[in-house]
Amino acid sequence: MKFSTAIVALFAAASTIAAPVNTFDQCQKEVFSVTSACTAEVGEDRVQACADSLSEKCQNFFNSPLKYITQCQNITEQQKTYLEEFVNERHADNNLYCHKNPDGKYCAFGDVLITDKKLTEDDFKNAIKASCDCHECVSLTIESIKNTITAAKYRKDTQSTYLNWYKNGLAYLQSEECLAHAHH
Incomplete structure (x- = not known):
C-alpha cells in the first residue's frame, strides 16, 4: 500500500510563525481536495478517474498547484514546497496508474x-519486475518512486520497510537486467 494514500500526515513545520496556522490549514485542505478530485483513489472507477485527471482544470492544477488557490498565497516557502511535492507525488502516481502499455x-x-x-x-517485487516489460511503465514507475522517496521526508509515519522496498525497487528498475526486458 502506498503510504501517502494510506495516511496523509499533517505537516508540522517549524516555520509556521511566518504564516498563520489556519491559513496553511485552509490551503492544505484545498490542495488535498483538488488533488483528490484530480487523481484516482481506492474504490473509484479507474477509467472514469483517469479521464477526469486529464481535464483542463486538473492539468492546470498539476502544472501550478498553488497558483489558483487564494489561501495558498501567504504560506511559507517550506510549506509551499511540501504541498508541491505532495501534488507531484500524487500526479506521478496517477500518471502511472492510468497508463496503458x-x-x-x-x-x-x-x-x-x-x-x-x-x-x-x-x-511489491513482482509488480516492479512486471513493470520491466514496458519501457514507458519503467519510466513512469521510476518517476513515481522518486517522488515517493522525496515526499517521504515530510511524513512522521513513514515506515522504513516500505521506504526500503521503494529504494530497492528503484535500483532494480534502473538496472541493466530490467532495462534489457523493456519493450518500447
Whole structure:
C-alpha cells in the first residue's frame, strides 16, 4: 500500500510563525481536495478517474498547484514546497496508474499504488519486475518512486520497510537486467 494514500500526515513545520496556522490549514485542505478530485483513489472507477485527471482544470492544477488557490498565497516557502511535492507525488502516481502499455494493459506497479490490500514484499517485487516489460511503465514507475522517496521526508509515519522496498525497487528498475526486458 502506498503510504501517502494510506495516511496523509499533517505537516508540522517549524516555520509556521511566518504564516498563520489556519491559513496553511485552509490551503492544505484545498490542495488535498483538488488533488483528490484530480487523481484516482481506492474504490473509484479507474477509467472514469483517469479521464477526469486529464481535464483542463486538473492539468492546470498539476502544472501550478498553488497558483489558483487564494489561501495558498501567504504560506511559507517550506510549506509551499511540501504541498508541491505532495501534488507531484500524487500526479506521478496517477500518471502511472492510468497508463496503458502498447498491449492495452495497465502498468503493473500502478495496481500497487492505489489499493486497500495489505501488500507483501513479494507483491511489491513482482509488480516492479512486471513493470520491466514496458519501457514507458519503467519510466513512469521510476518517476513515481522518486517522488515517493522525496515526499517521504515530510511524513512522521513513514515506515522504513516500505521506504526500503521503494529504494530497492528503484535500483532494480534502473538496472541493466530490467532495462534489457523493456519493450518500447
